[in-house]
Amino acid sequence: MRVAVLGTGIVGRTLGSALLSNGHEVRIGSRTAGNPAAVAWAEQIGGPASEGTFADAAGFGEIVINATAGSGSLEALQMAGYEQLAGKVLIDVANPLDISRGMPPTLTVCNDDSLGEQLQRALPDVRVVKTLNSVTAAVMVDPSLVGGAHTMFVAGDDATAKEQTIELLQELGWPARSIIDLGDITAARGMEMYMALWLRLWGAAGTAVLNIEVRSAGTPAG
């Protein structure tokens, strides 16, 4: 499948490489074509890896992943071109972190709204699925780095888009039983607000290679 990855930071490049390993063609997009990090990434891998503008990538991808910084995601998608995105699945892995006010970061949107919802409202013809924002890039593409069973969430309004996303998650190593569908895109609020806890967990654990497992009265022990 042709996948567009918007964002050439560590998340975008890590996801891009993992998708290539799974046999997909990947184009990563940035604000300008020829972004040095993107060019180096594409040259190192060659073949089915390419880079370009957000619009180049969006036009290329059958599925589009938003791996831009959350504070710039709306602008990035506008640059990608709404008409090029229409009808596609947009997997939103971004967090709306505001680091402009120092550490720890706060969120640019939360409580009664979320970045996932903002994207879905801005692009009503796009099928937004929120996922992967709850773990660091290395864990996104290799959940086995965290010991034992742990959970990945998906949320979105379109059932088929969530199914396609879950297939991609399974390719990345997330077992079907580890994936919890939290319902419609408003669940992105909780997924993004979890960042405030995650940042403290990172501090307490001394590593970002962490995640949570959800257990309920019905969960077998182990």
Place this chain on the structure above:
Amino acid sequence: MRVAVLGTGIVGRTLGSALLSNGHEVRIGSRTAGNPAAVAWAEQIGGPASEGTFADAAGFGEIVINATAGSGSLEALQMAGYEQLAGKVLIDVANPLDISRGMPPTLTVCNDDSLGEQLQRALPDVRVVKTLNSVTAAVMVDPSLVGGAHTMFVAGDDATAKEQTIELLQELGWPARSIIDLGDITAARGMEMYMALWLRLWGAAGTAVLNIEVRSAGTPAG
């Protein structure tokens, strides 16, 4: 030990009963003395169980637990009397849920502040420890209801107060290894913002008897 429990809802009564079972004397406090739920609770148990106003309870307790609705906690503590609380450990288990705007609830405070911090600022001579807000009442006092290992958080500015709180948590059945100290009281932001995710987990699991286990690269599998 004499424990004051502020709040006579399901959380307050559940915690009160569990503390009594562990040999503590408990007085639960409400806005007015003679609150029917509190009277029924105290009469049913008798002996070391008593009820009264917030101020009655606060004067009685060596340790004070805030189990009021988060939206009313600041007022409840004012009614309890700051001078009676000075120097004491205040275990804050409340969530600042706003149900006035319908479901799902939003938070009355979040992102760059928290209820835990508001309480600590209002009562600078009190040693506030945030804990237990991340699970439903039944799980607070019987973590074994959730299958397998799972995590409880503590946060607060006073190390000794956190140690005392952790002792109480262990009495309630939380193994020492399940308890993560997230640092100072600003970690209450993440603990409270997790509610937005918890509410969706409740919906997905179909039961409120749930919790998360934190796993990191260093966590043994199992």
